[in-house]
Amino acid sequence: MAGHSQFKNIMHRKGAQDAKRAKIFTKIIRELTVAAREGGSDPHSNSRLKSAMLSARESNMPKDTMDRAIKRGEGGEDDANYEEIRYEGYGPGGVAVLVECLTDNRNRTAAEVRSTFTKCGGNFGETGSVSFMFDHLGLVRYPEKTASFDEMFEVAVELGAEDVKIEEGFYEIYSASDSFSAVRDGLIEKFGDPESARLTWIPKTITALSGDEAKSYLKFMDTLEDNDDVQSVFDNGDVPESLMAEFT
DSSP states (O other), X not given: OOSOOHHHHTGGGHHHHHHTHHHHHHHHHHHHHHHXXXXXXXXXXXXXXXXXXXXXXXXXXXXXXXXXXXXXXXXXXXXXXXXXXXXXXXXXXXXXXXXXXXXXXXXXHHHHHHHHHHHTTOEEEOTTTTGGGEEEEEEEEEEGGGSOHHHHHHHHHXXXXXXXXXXXXXXXXXXXXXXXXXXXXXXXXXXXXXXXXXXXXXXXXXXXXXXXXXXXXXXXXXXXXXXXXXXXXXXXXXXXXXXXXXXX
């Protein structure tokens, strides 16, 4: 597994995300609604809903907003037919990019994502064109103060986790994607709710960027994430912190 922290790599977007809280809420509400519609409103039996609820709490979404989205999905009040699609390609500087979308209009979303790649100097690829460069893993994060490293490591490994790292004051517990629910639920039973828990794509190699390429890459990533249909963006780009600060 490459020594790459998804969260450290996107810190440059945190300020922008805070300023776009309403847009973030829109994405999470959509995920909550779809998860509840597909699997019901009980997070104990609906793994997708459990992860969405953790994302909502991580983003400080009010409980009543979260509850309304779940009830809307469970009751079938949202009649939009959302479809999950993943797009792949190369961004500025040859960065490998995976874009996960949840959309009620495949043609619109495909056209918008393709346009973003093209306008920013990237290349929109076919399915599988870059996903082989990533590992699809479960990732659970706890503040480092939650437990000692030895305790966290022992519990995580017993539950089936593959690796435990410390990044930016957090434990990052990785598991195979098909073991994610069991690892997450076992950690919650032992340590309480985590900071976040989700399936993610971790790059096997890193593409270092600098100068104008780095700036183009940062603008490209923000443009993608500004799209309401885009739920998550994963990439293997690495930009110096000084440039991240300048961009923010």
